[in-house]
Amino acid sequence: VTRAAAAASRALAMPIRVLILGSGAREHALALAIADSPLLDALFALPGNPGIAEVATCLPGNALDADAVLAAAREHRIDLVVVGPEAPLVAGIADALRANGVRVFGPSKAAAELEGSKAFCKRFMKRFGIPTSGFEIFDDADRAAAHLRACGRPMVVKADGIAAGKGVVVADSVEEGVAAIDDMMRRRSFGEAGARVVIEERVAGTEISFHAVCDGERFVTLADAQDHKRIFEGDRGPNTGGMGAYSPTPFVDAAMTRKIVRRVIEPAVAGMREIGVPFTGALFAGLMLGAPEDDGLPSISVLEFNARFGDPETAVLLARFAGDVLALLDAAARGRLDALDASATAVRDDAALAVVVAAAGYPASPRVGDPIEGLAAARAVEGVTVLQAGTARRAGELVSAGGRVLCVTARGGDLPAAAARAYAAVDQLRLAGSQHRRDIGARAGLAR
Numbered sequence: 001v002t003r004a005a006a007a008a009s010r011a012l013a014m015p016i017r018v019l020i021l022g023s024g025a026r027e028h029a030l031a032l033a034i035a036d037s038p039l040l041d042a043l044f045a046l047p048g049n050p051g052i053a054e055v056a057t058c059l060p061g062n063a064l065d066a067d068a069v070l071a072a073a074r075e076h077r078i079d080l081v082v083v084g085p086e087a088p089l090v091a092g093i094a095d096a097l098r099a100n101g102v103r104v105f106g107p108s109k110a111a112a113e114l115e116g117s118k119a120f121c122k123r124f125m126k127r128f129g130i131p132t133s134g135f136e137i138f139d140d141a142d143r144a145a146a147h148l149r150a151c152g153r154p155m156v157v158k159a160d161g162i163a164a165g166k167g168v169v170v171a172d173s174v175e176e177g178v179a180a181i182d183d184m185m186r187r188r189s190f191g192e193a194g195a196r197v198v199i200e201e202r203v204a205g206t207e208i209s210f211h212a213v214c215d216g217e218r219f220v221t222l223a224d225a226q227d228h229k230r231i232f233e234g235d236r237g238p239n240t241g242g243m244g245a246y247s248p249t250p251f252v253d254a255a256m257t258r259k260i261v262r263r264v265i266e267p268a269v270a271g272m273r274e275i276g277v278p279f280t281g282a283l284f285a286g287l288m289l290g291a292p293e294d295d296g297l298p299s300i301s302v303l304e305f306n307a308r309f310g311d312p313e314t315a316v317l318l319a320r321f322a323g324d325v326l327a328l329l330d331a332a333a334r335g336r337l338d339a340l341d342a343s344a345t346a347v348r349d350d351a352a353l354a355v356v357v358a359a360a361g362y363p364a365s366p367r368v369g370d371p372i373e374g375l376a377a378a379r380a381v382e383g384v385t386v387l388q389a390g391t392a393r394r395a396g397e398l399v400s401a402g403g404r405v406l407c408v409t410a411r412g413g414d415l416p417a418a419a420a421r422a423y424a425a426v427d428q429l430r431l432a433g434s435q436h437r438r439d440i441g442a443r444a445g446l447a448r
């Protein structure tokens with residue numbers, strides 16, 4: 001494309017005024033990518049964070065408050081709202097905006113049930129032949145416990161609703177499973193989210209994340225990635241929101257990508273259309289890859305679908321995305337992914353790796369208010385972007401303000417190169433008591 005042609009197509013395209021909902025590293029990564037787009041007119045975030053504020057106007061408010069979001073969209077003449085987290089989607093923010101003529105990247109409340117209700121998700125997968133482990137659904141604690149005892153082997157107990165990533169117990173014994181049922185269904189540790197539970201078969205294998213951007217009818221796949229959910233190295237300790245990610249993984253080659261698309265993504269997008277709730281937004285499949293099947297490729301078991309981009313996966317996926325992220329999200333929101341050409345959706349043949357720097361006490365009780373130093377030096381490392389999550393400005397100084405504080409993301413020609421850069425940047429940072437894993441990417445063979 002010549003310069004003149006590019007300029008002409010820019011002039012023809014309507015500049016887009018964008019509002020991003022959310023305040024994490026995922027939203028910071030989206031903001032940076034969108035800020036780079038020639039299609040952008042103005043960028044806002046609600047509530048955003050100090051990192052996002054470097055490229056967007058941050059608006060005060062709560063993304064769960066539909067009236068406040070709608071008012072902000074009106075005031076700032078927003079064309080497109082990009083919804084980061086699941087909670088506003090499950091609460092119906094996309095419906096409220098669409099009803100008022102605002103384009104939205106994110107599924108309707110009904111389509112977000114794919115993430116908002118594990119029972120809905122499992123029934124959906126069963127109906128459309130998407131590979132997932134066997135399951136039963138219970139509204140009654142006694143029946144659930146009786147079922148578990150009758151199974152007599154370790155099972156997985158999942159609260160039906162959104163439980164901040166804490167509603168799943170991979171039980172090693174029947175008793176542990178029964179205790180989880182008591183906790184969720186009788187003590188209501190996760191409120192109404194635990195009124196119903198899914199009890200499913202445990203599956204073994206390698207867990208990966210696979211993302212597709214969907215327009216209700218069509219989809220564009222991003223790369224595969226792997227998250228690191230446990231707080232400590234060697235995948236020990238309690239689960240977190242995610243301590244780091246990398247892409248690509250050694251577990252998904254081109255043939256495996258095609259298999260995931262054929263067995264998981266295609267039937268999910270088609271199935272949602274068929275039941276009258278077309279899915280628009282980021283479809284994020286959590287997959288367990290098992291032993292090779294007759295086709296010579298690993299088996300697939302879908303652990304869950306999420307109805308938004310993963311965090312920290314987004315950091316590494318967008319780092320490798322070669323196209324225009326705003327063009328992609330806007331085309332999806334318009335139901336027009338077919339209008340994009342292949343170059344607009346290409347993924348680079350390189351690698352990215354992200355290391356989360358978490359606060360002292362995370363995940364149980366993160367300490368806040370500690371000064372963050374060394375940011376400029378970390379950002380100066382080649383190929384590195386320091387995404388902000390739980391940060392705040394206090395008298396001009398950047399301080400920690402949440403569990404996951406920073407997400408240090410590096411690009412490289414290959415994973416070792418990306419890892420070297422990411423850790424070189426992490427080593428420049430100082431945050432009292434902070435925690436990070438040195439073994440991000442270890443499952444891909446990266447030595448630390």
Ligand SMILES: Nc1ncnc2c1ncn2[C@@H]1O[C@H](COP(=O)(O)OP(=O)(O)O)[C@@H](O)[C@H]1O
Nearest residue numbers: 133156165166167168170201202203286303304
């Ligand atoms: N059927 C299963 N067999 C083995 N492990 C599972 C199974 N289902 C979930 N897990 C583990 O539990 C984690 C959380 O489950 P998931 O369904 O992704 O729920 P959520 O992300 O909402 O907490 C998964 O990342 C996976 O490690």
Ligand SMILES: [Mg+2]
Nearest residue numbers: 286303304306
């Ligand atoms: Mg999950």
